[in-house]
Amino acid sequence: MLGSWIRAKLAARRSSSQYNAERKEKIIRFVKRFTVPLSILLFFVGIAWIFLLPYQDFNKKTYISENALLPGQVNVYFGYNDIRTAEEYRYQLTEHERQESETRATFILNEFRSLGFDSALQHFNTSDGIGVNAFAVYRAPRSDGKESLILSAPWESRTGEYNTNGIAILLSLAKLFKRNVYWSKDIILLVTDKGMAGTQSWVDAYHGTGQPNYSFLVMPRSGAIQGVVNLDFPGTQDYESLGIFFEGVNGQLPNLDLINTIVTVCTRTARVPLTLHDDTSHPYSDQPWGPYVQSLLHMIRTMQYQALGHPSSDAGLYLRYKIDAVTVHGIRGNNLHALFGFHKIGILLESTFRSLNNLLEHFHQSFFFYLLLRPNRYVSIGDYMPPIILFASLYYVEPSTDKKSEKEVSSIHATSSSRNVASALTVMIMTHLSGFMIFYIMQTRSLVGYTGNDSELLVVQFALSCCIALITVIGTIFSHYRQHQPATDGTTKMVTTLNGRTLKSFCLAFSGLVISTISLLNFSLAVVTAVLIVLPYTLMRSSTSLWARIFQWIILTILSPPGLAALTIFITQLPLAHLLSFLMEDYQVVGSWLLLYISVAYWPVNMAMQVLVFI
Template sequence: MAKVEKKEVAAATPPWKPKPRPIVRLGIVLISHSLLVSVVCCTAGIVALFLLPMLAKNTYISENALMPGSASSMLSNHDISEAERLAKDLTSLNSGAADAGIERRRVLAKYLSDLGVEVGYHKFQSHQNQFHPLHFFSSPDSGLSRENGSCSSYGINVVGIIRAPQADGKEAIVLVTPFNFRKNSSSEALSISIGYAVFSLLSRVSWLAKDIIWLVADSQYGEYASVASWLRDYHIPVFSASSSHNADSCFEGNNINLSREESPGRTEISSGFRRAGTMAAALVLKVTDVKGQLEDTLSVYAEASNGQMPNLDLINVVNYLAVHRQGLRVKVEKFLSVLTWEWIWVLGDTLNFIGKVAGSLNPEWKFGISTPDYVEGTATLASSLYRQALGIPTGPHGAFRDFQVDAITLEISPKVVYTNQGRRNEFILRSARLIEGVVRSVNNLLEKFHQSFFLYLLTSPAKFVSVGVYMIGFALLVAPLPLVAASLYVDANKPEPSSQDPKQKLQINFKPWKWLSAAKQVFTVHAWGVFVSLLPYFISQIPNSTPAAHSIIWFSLSTFGLLVLYLITKSPSKPQKGKWENLKSLTISAVFIGLLLMSVVNFATAQIGALVLVPACLLAQPLKLDIRTASLKTFLRIATNVFISFVAFPPAGFFILKGVNEGFGNMDVGEFWTWLESLWAWNSATYIYIGMVHLPCWVLCLQILLHSC
């Protein structure tokens, strides 16, 4: 009977085991060869990054309704002469007079009122951006008015609104001109002339389908502050009578009562806040005096907070009209130091040669690029990547992106200071026609910008790299992280050799207590990262302290806090022989999660962080193991680990980058604190990344290197 039962059991057991699914088998193969995959992917990711200038595409207009340059300009010499007369009236006032700013506002308001448009004043209170941990993810200007602020902190914007004759007032286009009413600046007066010439023309045309708002922003407290305050009140009305009462009392004390001021022109000037429709786009116009210019140039600034960019069509329209209609040279910011790097020129020559060889083999393979174009594209790409990674707006247009309005700053620089009236009028005419053409194109839109790209990097004013191309390099860099973490997990949980089945390629004997110490250590270091991120709020409260002192205090308290956390958690850094693989696996997992989360908020920050953290994590290995081996391979790995650990330390990386761009002379410890202060003042997510992802992972990699085996 027993034999029959054994036969039945044997018959019930299948003679073969089901094969794992193909995706599982592929995962097993990749994990088993994680070293080779890591080398290939990291190398390909870095190569893909340097190939981006070569893969850049020419810009094009995606939205057909824009039709830039399809209509002839309507600006006349009368508009230019009136604009010049306004500039002369503004500059003729004595800047030293106490009421010079008030008189300039009155003159400007009178000119606008004579056009028959709605004119109003906007009163705002300026204050410096300060770090506060509870308000970190709010806008840089929280909008909380200080009722006990002094009268010297108040400013006044002048706003003119043209109601479109063929619209219902649901959409608007904004033109911003920063102007310091207390100073007598010829470049600012020139920008006022350009803005008034365009505004004067638009007040008479019949083809407007969107309202036009001209904001003359009071820039005495900063260009961004005045624009941000007006935008906040435009979208989020403040129903507080106390702050308004304080402002009125300040203005009355300065012999100006805006609420009762009247113009001798057609319309009444009011201090009540005036609104138009939803903003379709915004242009910030500035004129700067740059010496040594060989021609009139137009610089375009587009980066906003946390790497936000306006729709690419807006930049394309400006570039097309400036180059093909007004003959202006368009520039975007670039790292000039990159142009002097010899190895970049050698790389450009190599890629140029490869492109020529490929073209000779097959004429359809057109991916070659000249060496100067490659170097210029690399310098511009590096600047675009860095500016987006900082997360700090490059101009007043950044305030519009906080409200999801596409906006850019146009900075026009004449080649010479125009003392000749004819040349000056010609410059105003060309600049005003450019603004007129952009307004015409945006006016044609039936909906907001949406056809073109919002995620892109510029390599020149007429070339860009889309997100579908530049994300390949980032994906290749982070792809080895989960594979290496899984490989270390498998190695740390393998059973003893005596009990291991030789036929089983990947066998795991999970013992969770083996990972408890490493998990506690990773958690402790990231908790310390939160502590380090909050420290500046308390350090900044110290009175009469220099940035250098703040830096020293921050470093000392951070080091002391790390030691205290280790003591509280019973010293998780205590050496444990043979367990560094667990710590490295969890560190790599934390880096992978942190980089993926950061790529959602600010892709440029994640890209730069991956270039530093991924090699640091993959190469991290206890130095004692390499010292015991004492070979050329281990010596190179030790040198590489030490170099990467030094560069990955945020203060060291900052000073290296600053030295490469500006020179290594006159370095000051307080400069790093000032840089951090700018990040937290503008609520840049890069600050959170440095404190809660980059710095803790750097500490963990350092602990792996110093681990006792």
């Protein structure tokens, strides 16, 4: 009786296992059958997801996470006398700003010393000659010197004009800071020269990572920097609105609480219009979808800065040292009834620094990963990461065209020799070695460093890199062909030892790995990469048709770095030397990863896919 019950149970389990196996096999066959349309569908679902983010129901309103900041809840003392002081400084700056770097920096230094600050000059080398930074440290009376804030201003604005009003308001605020005793953090006042090179030199020297020189050794220091506000107010006129630039190197972003603090102060205290970047246009503002279009344009602008790895302002250079920083930019306008000047700018900055002075510890409560759509609307990382997951998981390898039975095919492809994994891996290794060689060639510079006059040399280096990529593709293709002599007619023909399906699997797997990994560091760069390569690479395959091979090669050439450079030149009408100079300066001055990413991650896979279509 018991034995019969056990045998019945075992038989039922065997039949159930066989049923489950057959069911799984049917599901696998169904998925393989609809892999292509499913992959394309999921790709466009990811694109649609990104375009839904600017819609108000898919994002959130910003808020202050750090309660100690208390933005806009203090009395401000920037008054008439401070406005007159700023105007006097503006008049003096118009006489000094066109002089040599040493002369105008000495003027700033003398003003700092007249106020009793511990101040100094910093000299540094650039492609345009020697630059000079002037800075001072205000030792707060209620501080132990372990924490500090920075108020900075460059000599030149992002518009190409002199930052006259920005430096004038900085010097006026220095006097205001000096006569008040409620500061619990030191304040560093910094006027930088030679654009981003000056800011980068000062930050490196302050943290002991710059080139040792006299200025480096005697440099006054304070404590750990908690926050930075960079001033960019070009010219001597009034402004219509303020813009915030917050993107850093390689897609880094400051803590959202710093931006929220400035937005809150602008709304409650200064009462001035505020926007992201310098965009004051409001397309379709009279239409229901106007706010969506404006948010979409802001998101695209942010993603552009992040994907290029280029900081949107000098403040973005501080983020490499985990220092939260933003740039406040004055935007001109024609509305005479909405213009504002030194008074509201001074109130804004004083109230902002009073809020930062309340910080009990480093910014940590709010978000570091977000997409800012408007000054008061954002998207968190949990909402914008799903499209990347879709992009990174779209692998498709075309089914086998062999007419053998599925059992025979599975037994044949079970061995590594039939798949030629070693050959496919060799291709990936060769293309990546070429990528490292290209990176070495492109970033090689003389002992005195890269200069802007090396444009012709950069073009030659880029042409040599293209030749290396072409030679790698051609050499890899022919290295995997060999003579084969059938026994029937004695004729010879060339056959390949490389399995296209296996190579494509390697390319897609590596691409998915790169996209998913880089998305954690630079979401926008991962999105741009995915949009460029996911769908084309998924549909690429080996073919016996010559026209199909040529068509696929043209697509891959357009998607290659030389092809994208040519497309950019055609759209922007910029010379190739300018694009290469921009890329090299970002790599050598601000430490952007874009050159390294293109050379050792993006380009090698493109070369491997070109090998794929010709085997």
